[in-house]
Amino acid sequence: MEAATAQITPAPPSAPAPKAGAGWGSGGLSSEAARLRRRFPTVADLAAQARRRTPRFAYDFVAGGVGDDHGLARNRQALDAVQIVPRYGIDLRGVSTETTLFGRGYALPVGVAPMGLAGLLWPDADEAIAAAAQRARIPYVMSTVANSSIERIARIAPDVFWYQLYSVPENDHAVSLDLIRRAQAAGAHALVLTMDVPVRSKRVRDVRNGLVVPFRPTLRTAWDVARAPLWALAMLRRGQPRFRNFEPYLGPEASTGDLAGFVYQKMTGPLTWESVARFRDAWRGPLVVKGILHPDDADKAVSLGADGILVSNHGGRQFDAAPAAIDALPPIEERVRGRATVLVDGAMVSGLDLLRARKRGAAAAFAGRAFLMAYAAAGADGLDHVVRLFTEEFRTALIQSGTPFHDPVS
Ligand SMILES: Cc1cc2nc3c(=O)[nH]c(=O)nc-3n(C[C@H](O)[C@H](O)[C@H](O)COP(=O)(O)O)c2cc1C
Structure with missing residues (x-):
């Protein structure tokens, strides 16, 4: 088990130095990066564009939460409520954003949270986001229900690849253990066990939109698709998203519907502590338990050999009464301090949010929707852009708040 550390080393300038006489402000720069910065200055701008380009049922599936979306809103409200008293008089222009997690160096304390059915x-969202994470040197957590395979993602993102497991209990976890074996063989750096889906949740927007996989057109969804012609074209060219990790278990002839049916029927039920102990034995490498909100559960996970705790309410998608992850974080960090690396996710959309997560006790934060929206809005360029937003804003927040990043997390 290794705790996260970070050092101050000179950071490369993130934007080209302006020429003398260029005037004040970056608005005049003509590079693609500058154009994206003007067009999408925040993640909210990227999400608005994603909404315009995609059918409603697809956008709602990603943006929505469970029930009345209270847990979703709470994540954002709680982050906004985190105040940081700035300290001045120190020169931090050389501050580095480098972060070490489980003995590996990353460029920034943010990673990509696992997202199923991103396609x-x-x-191709999974593969594009994995490639962007590799370029940016930030962790990429692949979902069990991604629309790519462990083996492909490992080739695309060899230096930043983590794997998230949803278990398949039947046959004494034969499939779960095989997925762990494949992740190990492919070189995943960390295994993330998601605990917070003991039952399928009621996502009201999906119910209302009649979401099914594979997609079956109805009058309403056909109208939705007609309003998103670029999405429809891309989908026609690439085919509907498949749960590719399960292809080896159903055979190459398995249809998209067969794979979706397998996931729906077999990938159910709680991940028990007994299973966590078994998976700990089966996995050689850092183990992160995700979806924890209670200090006793964090303690239990660490006692079973977890190296990391990812404090999360699943982006507000599982339990509408769950607290905001950022609020659940401090008592958990206090409980496992020195024994495990604490991570957090939920509504992270800016570099300031990353600083808030650090100040509350996380070694690093993860973001889901921010990356997926960026891809739907502007493709691979959108992904590089959102990484630049996180990087520049985080660096600015460190300097503005007077926080040398190597400060003990408090
Ligand atoms: C579309 C979507 C799919 C998700 N699928 C998974 C998944 O397969 N496994 C998992 O552990 N969490 C999953 N999550 C939860 C995320 O890993 C993460 O906890 C959450 O999205 C963080 O909040 P944010 O999206 O506001 O950044 C999913 C979230 C979204 C938005």
Whole structure:
């Protein structure tokens, strides 16, 4: 088990130095990066564009939460409520954003949270996001129900690849253990066990939109698709998203519907502590338990050999009464301090949010929707852009708040 550390080393300038006489402000720069910065200055701008380009049922599947979306809103409200008293008089212009997690160096304390069925928002999202994470040197957590395979993602993102497991209990976990074996063989750096889906949740927007996989056109969804012609074209070219990790268990002839049916029927039920102990034995490497909100559960996970705790309410998608992850974080960090690395996710959309997560006790934060929306809005360029937003804003927040990043997390 290794805790996260970070050092101050000179950071490369993130934007080209302006020429003398260029005037004040970056608005005049003509590079593609500058154009994206003007067009999408925040993640909210990217999400608005994603909404315009995609059918409603696809956008709602990603953006929505469970029930009345209270847990979803709470994540954002709680982050906004985190105040940081700035300290001045120190020169931190050379501050580095480098972060070490489980003995590996990353460029920034943010990673990509696992997202199943990401290919519904835009085809090939998993592989494009994994490639962007590799370029940016930030962790990429692949979902069990991604629309790519462990082996492909490992080739695309060899230096930043983590794997998230949803278990398949039947046959004494034969499939779960095989997925762990494949992740190990492919070189995943960390295994993330998601605990917070003991039962399928009621996502009201999906119910209302009649979401099914594979997609079956109805009058309403056909109208939705007609309003998103670029999405429809991309989907026609690439085919509907498949749960590719399960192809070896159903055979190459398995249809998209067969794979979806397998996931729906077999990948159910709680991940028990007994299973966590078994998976700990089966996995050689850092183990992260995700979806924890209670300090006793964090303690239990660490006692079973977890190296990391990812504090999360699943982006507000599982339990509408769950607290905001950022609020659940401090008592958990206090409980496992020195024994495990604490991570957090939920509504992270800016570099300031990353600083808030650090100040509350996380070694690093993860973001889901921010990356997926960026891809649906502007493709691979959108992904590089959102990484630049996180990087520049985080660096600015460190300097503005007077926080040398190597400060003990408090
Ligand atoms: C479309 C979508 C699919 C998700 N699928 C998974 C998944 O397969 N496994 C998992 O552990 N969490 C999953 N999550 C939860 C995320 O990993 C993460 O906890 C959450 O999205 C973080 O909040 P944010 O999207 O506001 O950043 C999913 C979230 C979204 C938005």
